Amino acid sequence: MTHRTRIKVCGLRREADVAAAVEAGADAIGFVFYAKSPRAITPPDAARLARVLPPFVMPVGLFVNASDAELGAALDAVPNMLIQFHGDETAAQCERVQRPYIRAARMAPGFDLLNFAASFTSAQAILLDAHVDGYGGGGKVFDWSLVPQGVRSPLVLSGGLSAANVADGIAHVRPWAVDVSSGVESSKGVKDPGLIHEFCRAVRQADERLAAAGLDRERP
Numbered sequence: 471m472t473h474r475t476r477i478k479v480c481g482l483r484r485e486a487d488v489a490a491a492v493e494a495g496a497d498a499i500g501f502v503f504y505a506k507s508p509r510a511i512t513p514p515d516a517a518r519l520a521r522v523l524p525p526f527v528m529p530v531g532l533f534v535n536a537s538d539a540e541l542g543a544a545l546d547a548v549p550n551m552l553i554q555f556h557g558d559e560t561a562a563q564c565e566r567v568q569r570p571y572i573r574a575a576r577m578a579p580g581f582d583l584l585n586f587a588a589s590f591t592s593a594q595a596i597l598l599d600a601h602v603d604g605y606g607g608g609g610k611v612f613d614w615s616l617v618p619q620g621v622r623s624p625l626v627l628s629g630g631l632s633a634a635n636v637a638d639g640i641a642h643v644r645p646w647a648v649d650v651s652s653g654v655e656s657s658k659g660v661k662d663p664g665l666i667h668e669f670c671r672a673v674r675q676a677d678e679r680l681a682a683a684g685l686d687r688e689r690p
């Protein structure tokens with residue numbers, strides 16, 4: 471069966487962008503609860519946006535070394551969020567929250583992804599991002615050949631993805647899902663509905679191309 475690469479669009483702060491992502495076929499919408507990010511959102515604003523999500527489109531809350539109080543406030547506001555830990559959180563810290571979570575790995579030469587992934591067995595997925603200052607959202611592509619064979623799935627590919635390169639990323643890494651932020655922005659922190667549509671179309675085309683080539687499965 472053809473693998474449909476799931477799509478998360480991260481860093482949304484306006485209703486029109488949420489509507490564009492949903493209409494374009496995104497499976498998940500990310501809210502950044504990290505005050506230092508240009509895409510930071512408050513729990514009440516995230517709750518307002520989450521209320522317009524239709525069923526089966528999942529809200530994801532992104533945190534970077536958040537305190538219990540910050541996590542609690544966000545989860546009180548949007549209780550059905552999947553958590554994306556994108557900082558230096560240990561497995562024990564992630565598990566303490568007792569919610570489903572995905573864990574970001576910051577990819578750079580020498581980084582031991584196999585070992586990292588093995589220490590986060592309780593994560594629903596490992597998200598691969600480029601190592602950048604400020605933890606993420608840097609619009610930087612990492613070297614996809616750093617992803618070793620045999621790493622656990624599901625994997626979420628992110629880091630500098632856009633409509634122009636997401637097909638290559640999918641073909642190289644064959645991830646369960648892709649996650650985009652900077653690549654669908656017209657300027658830092660400002661999403662562009664047209665780019666969101668283009669990105670989602672490019673993902674669908676990539677899946678179709680892989681299927682036509684008989685490579686329609688997740689990472690072998």
Ligand SMILES: O=C(O)c1ccccc1N[C@@H]1O[C@H](COP(=O)(O)O)[C@@H](O)[C@H]1O
Pocket residue numbers: 480481500502504507508509532534556597599604605606607608609610628629630631649650651652653
């Ligand atoms: O979006 C941010 O500002 C951000 C801040 C801190 C950590 C992660 C952040 N975003 C995540 O980073 C990756 C890659 O984003 P990009 O497409 O390269 O801009 C993605 O998973 C975002 O969710």
